[in-house]
Amino acid sequence: MLELIESHAKRGAIVVLGNHDAAAIGRPVHGMNSQAMAAIAWTRPRLAKSHIRFLDGLPMTVREDNRLFVHASAATPERWTYVTGRRQAAQCMEATDATMIFCGHVHEQRLYYTGGTGYPMAFRPVPGTPIPTGRQRQWLAIVGSAGQPRDRNTAACYALADLSRSRITFFRVPYDHGSAAQKIRAAGLPERLARRLERGS
Amino acid sequence: MLAHEPGTEIDGFRLGERVHMGSMAVIYRLEGSRGPLPLVMKIPRLGAGERSANVVSYEQCRMVLGALAQSVHHPTLVAYGDVETTPYLVMEHIAGTRLDRWIERAPLEAQETARVGHALALALHEIHRQDVVHLDLKATNVLYRASGEATLIDFGLSCHRHLPDLLAAEFHTPVGNWVTMAPEQIVGERSDPRSDLFAIGALLYELATGKRPFGTPDSVAQLKQRLYRDPVPPRAIVPATAPWLQEVILHCLEIDPVERYQSAAQLAFDLANPGQVALGERSERSSRSGLLALARRWYQAREFVASAPPPPATDVTPLPVIVVAISAEETGEPFFEALRRATRRRIDVDGRCRVACMTVVPPATALTDDTPTGRHIKQLVMLRRWAKPLGLPEERLTYHVLESAEPAVALLDYAAVNEVEEILMGWGADASQVSSRAPCSVTIVRPPPVS
Numbered sequence: 001m002l003e004l005i006e007s008h009a010k011r012g013a014i015v016v017l018g019n020h021d022a023a024a025i026g027r028p029v030h031g032m033n034s035q036a037m038a039a040i041a042w043t044r045p046r047l048a049k050s051h052i053r054f055l056d057g058l059p060m061t062v063r064e065d066n067r068l069f070v071h072a073s074a075a076t077p078e079r080w081t082y083v084t085g086r087r088q089a090a091q092c093m094e095a096t097d098a099t100m101i102f103c104g105h106v107h108e109q110r111l112y113y114t115g116g117t118g119y120p121m122a123f124r125p126v127p128g129t130p131i132p133t134g135r136q137r138q139w140l141a142i143v144g145s146a147g148q149p150r151d152r153n154t155a156a157c158y159a160l161a162d163l164s165r166s167r168i169t170f171f172r173v174p175y176d177h178g179s180a181a182q183k184i185r186a187a188g189l190p191e192r193l194a195r196r197l198e199r200g201s
Numbered sequence: 202m203l204a205h206e207p208g209t210e211i212d213g214f215r216l217g218e219r220v221h222m223g224s225m226a227v228i229y230r231l232e233g234s235r236g237p238l239p240l241v242m243k244i245p246r247l248g249a250g251e252r253s254a255n256v257v258s259y260e261q262c263r264m265v266l267g268a269l270a271q272s273v274h275h276p277t278l279v280a281y282g283d284v285e286t287t288p289y290l291v292m293e294h295i296a297g298t299r300l301d302r303w304i305e306r307a308p309l310e311a312q313e314t315a316r317v318g319h320a321l322a323l324a325l326h327e328i329h330r331q332d333v334v335h336l337d338l339k340a341t342n343v344l345y346r347a348s349g350e351a352t353l354i355d356f357g358l359s360c361h362r363h364l365p366d367l368l369a370a371e372f373h374t375p376v377g378n379w380v381t382m383a384p385e386q387i388v389g390e391r392s393d394p395r396s397d398l399f400a401i402g403a404l405l406y407e408l409a410t411g412k413r414p415f416g417t418p419d420s421v422a423q424l425k426q427r428l429y430r431d432p433v434p435p436r437a438i439v440p441a442t443a444p445w446l447q448e449v450i451l452h453c454l455e456i457d458p459v460e461r462y463q464s465a466a467q468l469a470f471d472l473a474n475p476g477q478v479a480l481g482e483r484s485e486r487s488s489r490s491g492l493l494a495l496a497r498r499w500y501q502a503r504e505f506v507a508s509a510p511p512p513p514a515t516d517v518t519p520l521p522v523i524v525v526a527i528s529a530e531e532t533g534e535p536f537f538e539a540l541r542r543a544t545r546r547r548i549d550v551d552g553r554c555r556v557a558c559m560t561v562v563p564p565a566t567a568l569t570d571d572t573p574t575g576r577h578i579k580q581l582v583m584l585r586r587w588a589k590p591l592g593l594p595e596e597r598l599t600y601h602v603l604e605s606a607e608p609a610v611a612l613l614d615y616a617a618v619n620e621v622e623e624i625l626m627g628w629g630a631d632a633s634q635v636s637s638r639a640p641c642s643v644t645i646v647r648p649p650p651v652s
Contacts, residue, residue, distance in 0.1 A: 111365060113365055113367070115257065115367055115369075115370045115371060116369075116370030116371045116372075117370065118370060121365065121366070121369055121370050123364075123365040123366075126363040126513075129268070129363045129364065130268075131264075131364055131365060132260075132263070132264050132267065134260060134284050134285075135284075135285060136256075136260075136284050136285050137367075
């Protein structure tokens, strides 16, 4: 997996550091549950030096034109703050002048957008429906996770931002989650992690 | 931003005469259109002294129109400008008669009110099917093409249920048309298609009586009266109002969306088939509800909570109409029972659907040994006999005897006009023609084999 991402990065893909990556290379990360710790403990001895070097070199944020890429909240990326609601979204959006922010960390797809007064509005995207994202307001896209879903849908999440037409489309894509769950069990990792892939929650 | 002279060019479009100046936008006709459609350009009113909501409304309009599949029931979006530099929308110019031309002549005959309302309900159903709620239906936002089809314009306050609602956070007072606005809109609900049905009800009321059901409120306090106050029944204003029309209008104007028609297709069906409207208490009302009921509703309305909107309906037509076609040659009980079994399976899947029982007979002129009325009654008796064992409540069953020399064509026409979702029919001579050309699913039912 890591080698695949590395090959994408070599060809120019934007990659930012996530909390699990940081923990895997030995940086202190707070607030991880025991299952996550078990997964990280499993990962560590399996990382080659080149892998660690790659992860260690990953930035916390990447800025490209009006776009900002960050794993957790842009307000405090190194504290891995979850953007779980409109208040956290407001803090994240206020921290940057980028008009389009892409986040992960939270596993469910959401699109926050500014307008009117008060906190940004939250929208639950409908997979496959393109949403125009004009530059005159700020947008925060939680792209969702590929694996470990929380919304009872086993499909992986991704989103495509069409820069020339200023629009974003969220997608869900089914994958062989059964095999993935079997591999988790075969590796002796916590049962909960395998069940989540199968149940979607 | 406002004063564009004719001849001004914007992104290659040359402005012609100004055709409309509204509070949120100005509309110009375009000269020398390059495509097959005559075009207009809508430019939001921006700048000093204008409301910031105007630009949001522009964005919303662009987003919703851009997402709608092309149809005659709304303008086609051709091009749009950059919202930051030159916001505009280029759309099809709709040549048509505005609904207010009928309202000027109100009160109208029931038949004409129904015809105008039927076209409007079909247009509305088209956008609802695409999960768009208009939310600003009024006499100046409905145009009738020469073909009789209605087209809805001005989607500046509309909501697409699969897209973010940019207007949700924008306004502090209820936004939309205060004459036709539904109670739930007043408290900020913006995603219920049934709000549009309330607005149609208000328009039908005005067509039928010449009066507005809730007057013309000029304060939020007056606007909020409709959270508990029912309108004067149309018959109290125009005593000749047909009971079925009063039933239809008051059904649309129910305070709670759950009590209204649940889809525009259902309303269109009733307006096209007045004889089939189930007449209830609403049709008989001669005055507004009494003080006691009023006091109770007023008390409840102090903390008015809108009913939850139904889920978006991309795959399902709410309250679908199922046609069961029975031809004259298939009247044996085994076949009847096979058809009932198929119908039961269908209504078990969707417990809300309506069943239209139908047969087609040759035109009256072809009669030899029977009077038209006598024959009609015989057929109705046959249809009722067929439907009785289904045990459906009266309001979910309708009976139709169509006259046509070509049964397949009559069925297909009926299905197209009434937004029918499925036709169940026997393996008669017309089955293949109907199944190949129907605008909906067709289930062919065979009688059980004789053993």
